[in-house]
Amino acid sequence: MLELDDIGFCYPESGWVFRHVSLKVPAGAVTAVLGPNGRGKTTLVRCAAGLMKPQEGAVSYDGAVGFVPQARGGAFAYRALDMVVMGRVRQVRLFGTPTRDDRVAALDAMERIGVGHLANRQFPTLSGGEQQLVLIARAIASQSPVLVLDEPTTGLDLHNQAQILSLLRKLVADGMGVLLTTHHPDHALYLADFxxxxxGPDDVRSGPTAAMLTDEALTRLYGIDVQTVTYEQNGGGARRAIVTRYGDELD
Structure with missing residues (x-):
């Protein structure tokens, strides 16, 4: 369980990014954070992961949190396996080096994610989708019960987006709690429970996905006409999807 209790974050030069944010990320559930650019989504999840300290409120969690940043290549030519082994840092003793068990855990995580065949590839030579999967494997190798991801599908084609979403659903089915940011309301509609x-700094709302992702709420959030439609899936059952009416910006 990851819990944010009435947290707020402020940059001295620009004021409050957000205030009074409270939410829980339980095991076996996904919480998705949406909003326009510059509203503090990345800052919020970095606070949740313990990488930044809020000025107000508290962040608590059982165990540890695995953080997955946006894949942006890498300046150093580490092997993909070495990148994943870095996720074992909490298991390595002070001044120690990774053990055989750490490498086995890293390889197991890569196999679980489906990138074991990339173990000896240099990380910067991988595609964006492959890099993102390796970073997720690194977080899995940490054996954290909660996964925090910052826009995990940014820059990926439709196939790789679907691969990431399917993987996250499997991890959640295994009992992992997931907190992620996304610029794709459709992804939140497909994946998220909350x-x-x-x-805005004083305009942060949360709740169950079906209640939050309404036409009115999304239109207000993004300042463009957004509608949801319901369709029948090939395997049966109805699903909602989001349609954006480009060119219909609101004043």
């Missing part, structure tokens, strides 16, 4: 909408 949604956080960030539209």
């Amino acid at each position: 949604v956080v909408l960030m539209d």
